[in-house]
Amino acid sequence: xxxxxxxxxxxxxxxxxxxxxxxxxxxxxxxxxxxxxxxxxxxxxxxxxxxxxxxxxxxxxxxxxxxxxxxxxxxxxxxxxxxxxxxxxxxxxxxxxxxxxxxxxxxxxxxxxxxxxxxxxxxxxxxxxxxxxxxxxxxxxxx
Numbered sequence: 001x002x003x004x005x006x007x008x009x010x011x012x013x014x015x016x017x018x019x020x021x022x023x024x025x026x027x028x029x030x031x032x033x034x035x036x037x038x039x040x041x042x043x044x045x046x047x048x049x050x051x052x053x054x055x056x057x058x059x060x061x062x063x064x065x066x067x068x069x070x071x072x073x074x075x076x077x078x079x080x081x082x083x084x085x086x087x088x089x090x091x092x093x094x095x096x097x098x099x100x101x102x103x104x105x106x107x108x109x110x111x112x113x114x115x116x117x118x119x120x121x122x123x124x125x126x127x128x129x130x131x132x133x134x135x136x137x138x139x140x141x142x143x
Contacts (some may be wrong), residue, residue, distance in 0.1 A: 016048045020057035024050035033065035040073045051129045076128045086112055086133040087126040096140055109137050
C-alpha cells in the first residue's frame, strides 16, 4: 500500500496551521486550481500552499505569504465534513469502519488498490490534500 498514484513533482514540506495549530503538508498548485471553487480559483496567487486536515478548522489552505482559503470555498467541503476516506471513489471513513467490523472491508480496499494501480484515480485533484488515500485505509485498520 505504499505505492501512490500521485506524481511526486515537488518535495513535501510541513507547516503549522495559523488558525488551529495542526501540522499541515504542502500541496501543489494543480490541487488548488481543482479544489477551490469559482470565482475564488480565478484569483489564486502562485505560492507554497498547505492543506489543513483538521475537520473543525475553517482554514482549507494557507500559504507562506499569508494567503488563506476557507474550507467552505472548496469543492470537497461536504466530503471533508463527512470524513471522506477516498475522494476518487467516494468512500467515507464510516463506511469503511462499518465494513471492517462486518469483516467486509477487504474487497473495498482491494478495489481502491486495483483502480490506483491501473491509474484510474485522480488523488492530486480530487483529494484536497493532493495525496493518495491508500495510507488512510491502513490507519483506520490500526485504530
